Amino acid sequence: MQVHHLCQAMSEIAPLRLAEDWDNVGLLLGHRSAPAARVMTCLTVTSAVVSEAEDENVDLIIAHHPLPFKPMGKINTDSAAGELVWRLCRAGTALYSAHTAYDSAVGGINDQWCEALGLSGGKPLIPQTTSHPIEARTVKEGGTGEETAAIGAGRFGDLPEARPASEILAAAAEFSGATRPRMVGDPHRPIRRIGVACGSGGSFVGAARRVGCDLLLTGEATFHTCLEAENTSLSLALVGHYASERFAMESLARRLQTLPDSLKPKARMANEAGLEVWASRREHDVIAVDPVSQNP
Structure with missing residues (x-):
C-alpha cells in the first residue's frame, strides 16, 4: 500500500473540489509513492498525536484540520506549527487533510x-x-x-x-x-x-x-x-467544536480499513503486507469541562 492509494480513496470519500476556496486540502506533506501500511486519522495534529505517530511508526496521518492551515514562510521549531511539521518530516510521516471537503461531501x-x-x-x-x-x-x-x-x-x-x-x-x-x-x-x-x-x-x-x-x-x-x-x-x-467532528474520525478510519472497490485492483499488489487504520487513541478535547474539580 502506498500513500497515493489512500489519497485516491480519500478523493472518492471527500472530493477535493468540494473544499472551500480558502482551505488547504490534499496531501500536505510526504511522498506519494511512500509506503502507507499504518494509517491514523485524527481531528487535529497536536503534539500528542505526533507522539503517537512516532511511537506507532505511522506512515500517514489523515487529519481533518490542515497543518499548516495558513502559509508558512519558515519551517523551524520556533513556532508550534513549525515544530509539529518538523517532527513529522523527521519521522517520515505523510499528512493528508480533506477538511471542508469532508464536511460537505x-x-x-x-x-x-x-x-x-x-x-x-x-x-x-x-x-x-x-x-x-x-x-x-x-x-x-x-x-x-x-x-x-x-x-x-x-x-x-x-x-x-x-x-x-x-x-x-x-x-x-x-x-x-x-x-x-x-x-x-x-x-x-x-x-x-x-x-x-x-x-x-x-x-x-x-x-x-x-x-x-x-x-x-x-x-x-x-x-x-x-x-x-x-x-x-x-x-x-x-x-463543542471537538465533539461536533471527532466522531467522524472514528467512522473514517473504519471506512478506510476497507478500500473502495474501484481501488482494490490497483492496490492489490501493494497491499500484500496489509493495511491498518485507526483513529488516534491519544487525541483529546483540550477544553476541560471542570478542571478545578478534577484536581487531586
Whole structure:
C-alpha cells in the first residue's frame, strides 16, 4: 500500500473540489509513492498525536484540520506549527487533510449528523454554485445502497415530528460524546426543521433562517452570533467544536480499513503486507469541562 492509494480513496470519500476556496486540502506533506501500511486519522495534529505517530511508526496521518492551515514562510521549531511539521518530516510521516471537503461531501460529517438525528430530506444549507448540479454517490457504512444528492456546505432536514429543543441537544450530546453542550433559545420550543454545520458554524445562521430552520446544530459560535440567533428566533445547539467532528474520525478510519472497490485492483499488489487504520487513541478535547474539580 502506498500513500497515493489512500489519497485516491480519500478523493472518492471527500472530493477535493468540494473544499472551500480558502482551505488547504490534499496531501500536505510526504511522498506519494511512500509506503502507507499504518494509517491514523485524527481531528487535529497536536503534539500528542505526533507522539503517537512516532511511537506507532505511522506512515500517514489523515487529519481533518490542515497543518499548516495558513502559509508558512519558515519551517523551524520556533513556532508550534513549525515544530509539529518538523517532527513529522523527521519521522517520515505523510499528512493528508480533506477538511471542508469532508464536511460537505455526501456521507461526510454533516450527513452523518443528519442520520444520527433522524432527519429526512437532507439538503445543503448553502448549495455549491456550479453550472450543473453536482451529484455524488452515497455509500453508507456497512450498507450497499446508493443514492444521489446535491452537494454544498452544511445540511438541513426535518424530523418526523416536532421535539423539544432540549431533547435535540441531549440526543446530539449522546451521539457525539459532548460533555458540555449548550443551547441558545427556549429549551421547550418545538423543533421540526434542523440545520447542521459541524465545527465553527456560526456563519450558517443566516442560511439556516432562510430555509426555515427552527434550530441550528453546530460546534461553537461567537457571543454576538448567539445574540443574533436569539433575536431572530433561531435556536442554537452547541456541542463543542471537538465533539461536533471527532466522531467522524472514528467512522473514517473504519471506512478506510476497507478500500473502495474501484481501488482494490490497483492496490492489490501493494497491499500484500496489509493495511491498518485507526483513529488516534491519544487525541483529546483540550477544553476541560471542570478542571478545578478534577484536581487531586
